[in-house]
Amino acid sequence: MLAARRLLISSATKKRYYATAQALEETTGGGDAPFFPSEPSGPFMKTTVPGPESKRIMKxxxxxQDTRSIFFIADFEKSIGNYIMDADGNAMLDVxxxxxxxxxGYNNPAFLNLAKDPAFQTALANRAALGVSPNKDWVDSVEKAFMRVAPVGMSNVxxxxCGSCANENAFKTAFMYKAAKRRGDKDFSLNELQSCMNNQAPGSPDMSILSFSRGFHGRLFGSLAATASKAIHKVDIPAFNWPKAPFPExxxxxxxxxxxxxxxxQQSLHEVEQLLNKHDVAAIVVEPIxxxxxxxxxxxxxxxxxQAICKKNDILFIVDEVQTGVGATGTFWAHEAWDLPTSPDMVTFSKKFQxxxxxxxxxxxxxxPYRLYNTWMGDPVRAMQAAAIVNEIHDKQLLDNVKSVGNYLQHHLNDNRKLExxxxxxxxxxxxxxxxxxxxQFLTDMRQLGVNVGGCGDKTVRLRPMLTFQKHHADILLDTMERAL
Amino acid sequence: MLAARRLLISSATKKRYYATAQALEETTGGGDAPFFPSEPSGPFMKTTVPGPESKRIMKxxxxxQDTRSIFFIADFEKSIGNYIMDADGNAMLDVxxxxxxxxxGYNNPAFLNLAKDPAFQTALANRAALGVSPNKDWVDSVEKAFMRVAPVGMSNVxxxxCGSCANENAFKTAFMYKAAKRRGDKDFSLNELQSCMNNQAPGSPDMSILSFSRGFHGRLFGSLAATASKAIHKVDIPAFNWPKAPFPExxxxxxxxxxxxxxxxQQSLHEVEQLLNKHDVAAIVVEPIxxxxxxxxxxxxxxxxxQAICKKNDILFIVDEVQTGVGATGTFWAHEAWDLPTSPDMVTFSKKFQxxxxxxxxxxxxxxPYRLYNTWMGDPVRAMQAAAIVNEIHDKQLLDNVKSVGNYLQHHLNDNRKLExxxxxxxxxxxxxxxxxxxxQFLTDMRQLGVNVGGCGDKTVRLRPMLTFQKHHADILLDTMERAL
Structure with a gap:
């Protein structure tokens, strides 16, 4: 077992911090008072990760269950804010x-207090089938969680x-909309109603969702057909013949x-237009990042x-904000940065929205009715948490925090010549x-040094801090990176 | 608004109840002491359903959100046991x-007490990505919720x-298993890895899941391709060319x-074997009912x-217990009644297991690794509830209750000449x-009389009582049916 060691901020880091702090304070109008005063002042490592207790539990x-993907076993009770504690007593800054x-953040009081709310307890003990008999407070949750932060011009939710379910239901909506438009005022034909029962056209039409190379939209059969991030996710699984346009590199x-x-x-957009001539596309789905x-x-x-191509071709424009949504990019929705003339047709979410x-x-x-439908149609408990998240983002001005710490981090990472x-x-x-x-190797080393970071793509490190990640956390991250590289 | 009226058990019902109670007590060794002493003694209707307050909220x-499928707005806080209260103060027996x-049952103390459990609160405030860093108590939940009631011979979960996700991941498992068996010791070919990124064979193979006419396995793209219960669920949505065998009528x-x-x-089984000659089937999926x-x-x-056909043809046998599982048929899993020589290859669940x-x-x-994978991989909160359900079923001997009340209900329904x-x-x-x-019309009338019942198929009434539904509830149901028919 490694000796316990507390990682202190190096003096180099301190200088960096104080040099930029003043400038950033001016833009955000606020200091760096910690959102979680009882957080550790830095990572605290007792063992390698995963440690012996993690390994025992994993065994x-x-x-x-398959445990090959597990990094370590968490101790969420002891985790706080931006720090995750593991079963061996290691406290890691969680990026x-x-x-x-x-x-x-872990154990945010806004979430802990919810557990004491009688309405929350009622929702927990009585899981509604929201399409049949929602509770009388469901409409409040819809307003406070979802409509309060609805992308401009979008009125329904x-x-x-889960995220895959969100995308697949958006795809279904696109197919139904496109088919209904073609059908006009006519009802379904008998042939359509009969053929779909055998999974055959015309009832089961050969329509497509167009997505992009390297995109990820989920792992179920429809969402996986739109996914093209890694072969290991897709190989051996039957897929629809849906087209992929090259995402610009x-x-x-x-x-x-x-x-x-x-x-x-321009090449990518040209290829999109070419593919629209070859496939009967109902919608294009794309991630902001x-x-x-x-x-x-x-x-x-x-x-x-x-979006203009979609409009020209009467195709729906679906923005998949499952990973980018809920503040991580400094606006509530990442696509706000695009300055679109009108809203997307659909925006999907999950993950940080709970x-x-x-x-x-x-x-x-x-x-x-009953065509967009299932037993639960969501989870009132998670919607109440989503409302609490929206409140917390507003009350603590977390979007400002994300912008400020994001600028700070980007600035210093851009200066680091070891990074591409x-x-x-x-x-x-x-x-x-x-x-x-x-x-x-970098990801493993960082974890041993007390910073939990993940990868994506082939050789990319992705930083996914919580919205409560502050400049003093960024300094620890930057400092630890210097030591790991 | 209708005058408030309390529905009392008719004297005909009383006679029926007392005549059979003694015989049934002998087989179950127990009386009919209510599981929920504070339940209403019968439905209590103040308004039509949906009443004015339900309508106001629905508007x-x-x-x-689309509200066309909503029966009424619930007041779960005031619901108790087998009775659902609506926003207008109507108390309905919920079948x-x-x-x-x-x-x-609604507001079961076993669920209400969970909300006070610190471990439950921790799970609620800190949603784990279970494939990356589950909490240290996750393995306990797996054992207490799922493994304790695992079908004989099944060791993994x-x-x-949701139920659609459960079925689709089971399908993916079948495809990967079948492809791996064919591949033998060889690694994926470059052609497979490249072609799957464009949704083409051989990487995206033309394999099938065989299901049955009138089956329902979900509403996402893979599960919907296996579904054939109603055309309205399927029409306009692209589908895989997966075969349907006729389910015996x-x-x-x-x-x-x-x-x-x-x-x-025999005709159905014969057709299954014929279809296996025409399609490359990885698994057969079937509901027990x-x-x-x-x-x-x-x-x-x-x-x-x-199952024997599956074994002979090296095809996996998936039993979809999303609706039949967790005690409703009198055994924990409905397929226990089949006396299979070996366990099914996969058994899917959702709904009553939460x-x-x-x-x-x-x-x-x-x-x-990472081929059966997603962000959350389930929900620790719902797993803790599942463990509480397993406990409650055991402690209150709810399977015995289901058998007893099921016999009683079936006996009296069989005697009713108005039912087919x-x-x-x-x-x-x-x-x-x-x-x-x-x-x-019957379903609407029953609801006005204070009993909430649902339909399925074209002209079928399905009774889906909770496991806490007792003989005195059955009497109210039977009595109300007589009045509605």
Missing amino acids: QLDNY FAQIASIPI FTVM LRYPQHLHQDYNQQME QSEGGDNHASPHFFRQL AAGFYLNQRLRPTQ SVRGQGAFIAFDLESPKKRD | QLDNY FAQIASIPI FTVM LRYPQHLHQDYNQQME QSEGGDNHASPHFFRQL AAGFYLNQRLRPTQ SVRGQGAFIAFDLESPKKRD
Whole structure:
């Protein structure tokens, strides 16, 4: 077992911090008072990770479940704010956050207090089938959790249980909308109703969702057909013949490669238009930043053009904000940065919102009931948590915090010559290392030094801090990176 | 507004109850002491359903969500045991139970007490990515919730977020298993890895899941391709060319139609074997009782034969217990009644277990990690509730209760000449009315009389009482039915 050691902020880091703090304070109008005063002042490591107790529990769990993907066993009771404690008593600064899904820190009082709320306890003890008999306070949750932060111009929300379910129900909505438009005022034909029961056309039409190379939209059969981040997710699983356009492969930093990047984006958009001639596409789905596929960015102009192509071709424009949504980029929704002339047709969410689903407009509601439907249609408990998240983001001005710490982090990462292709939007930041092997080693080393970080793509490190990640955390991260590299 | 009226048990019902109570007590060794002493003694109706307050809330909610499928707005805080209270103060005996998904009654103390448990509060405030860093008590939940009631011979469990996700991950497991078996010791070919990224063979193979006509396995793209209960669920949505075998259309009561039914079952099995010659099938999926599709039964012999066909053809046998599981048929899993020589290959669950997922055997684990994987991989909160459900079923001997009240209900329903094709297993009971229109009218009338019941298939009424539904509730149900018919 390693000797216990507390990682202190190096003097180099201190200088960096104080040099920029004043400038940033001016832009955010606030200091760096900790959101979690009882957080550790830094990582505290007692053992290697995973330690002996993690390994013991993993061995027991492996009798029932595959444990090969587990980093370590957590002790959530003792975790606090941006620090995750493991079963061996190691406290790590968490910049992975349960695959980018913890919004406002571990054991945030806003969540702990919810547990005492009688309405929350009622929702927990009585799980509603929301399409049959929602509780009388469900409409309040919808307003306080989802409508309060609805993308401009989007008036409806459909809730489900996970990100894959969100995307697949958005896809279904697109297919139903497109088919209904073609059908006009006519009812379903007998042939359609009969053929679909055997999974045959015309009832089961050969329509597509167009997505992008390196995109990730989930792992169920429809969402997986739209996914193209890694072969290991897809191989051996039957897929629909849905097309993939090449996502632009930009060079970073973007402002130094504008001509090249513009060319890449134009090629991508050209290929999109070509594919629309070959396939019967109901919708295009795209992530604002391709996350699982390697944190690949494109310009606001690219996305505006993409929406324009959709409009021109009468195709729906679905923005998958499962990983980018809920504040990580400095705006509540990442696509706010695009300055679109009108809202997307659908915006999907999950992860940091705790609740999953998608926004849509009333015109996309299927003409017949029971077509967008399932038993639970979401989870009132998670919707109440989503409302608490929205409150916390507002009360603590967490978007300002994300912008400020994101600027600070990006600035210092850009200065680090050991890192390739630093790119980011707010605190949603990534960089590449030389090779997949070096990246993997870096992630392991960081964990041993008390900072939990994750990878994506082939050789990318993705930073996914919670919205409560502050400049003093960023200094620890930067300092630990220097030691690990 | 209707005058308030309390529905009292008619003297006819009383006679029926006392005549059979003694006999049933002998078989169950227990009386009919109420599980919920503070339940209303019967339905209490103040308004029509939906009443004015339900309508007001539905109108507000309809700004954001489609409300056409909503029966009424619930007041879960005031609901208790087998009685659901609505927003207008109507107390209804609930024999629909949030589409068969409430296991042990509204506001069961076992659930209410959980909310006070610090471990439960920790799980609520810190949602784990279970494939990355589960909490140190997750393995306990797995043992206490899932392994304690695992079907005999099944050692592993994979948890997800909903029933459709459970089935789709079981399908993926079957495809990966079949492909790995064919591949033998070889690694993936470059061609496989490249072609799957474009959704093309050989990486995305043309393999199938075989399911049955009138089956329901979910509403996402893979599960919907296996579903064939109603055209409205499927029309306009692209589907895989997966085959459907005819599910036997039995006559009820089964013991009066043995020859005919055997013939139907043999025809179905014959067709299954024919389809296996035409399609590359990785697995057969079947419900023990086709629920959404009309409560269609088959004999234990049929299912044993089906498993034998799977074994002979090296195909996996998946039993979809999303609606039948967790005690409703009088055994924890409905397929226990089949007396299979070996366990199914996978058993999927959701609904009444609150947690969703599927059982499998270790040999079905993919050779490579991250292939059965997603962000949350289930929900620790719902797993803790599942453990509480298992405890409650054990402590209160709820399976005995289900058997007893199921016998009682089936006996009296069989005597009712106005009902067609009464069939059931435990308290999982259904009957037909003359026409879809009469069935729909019956459901509406029952609700006005204070009993919440649902339909399935075209003209079927499905009874889905909770496991805490007792003989005195059955008497109210039977009595109300007499008045409604």
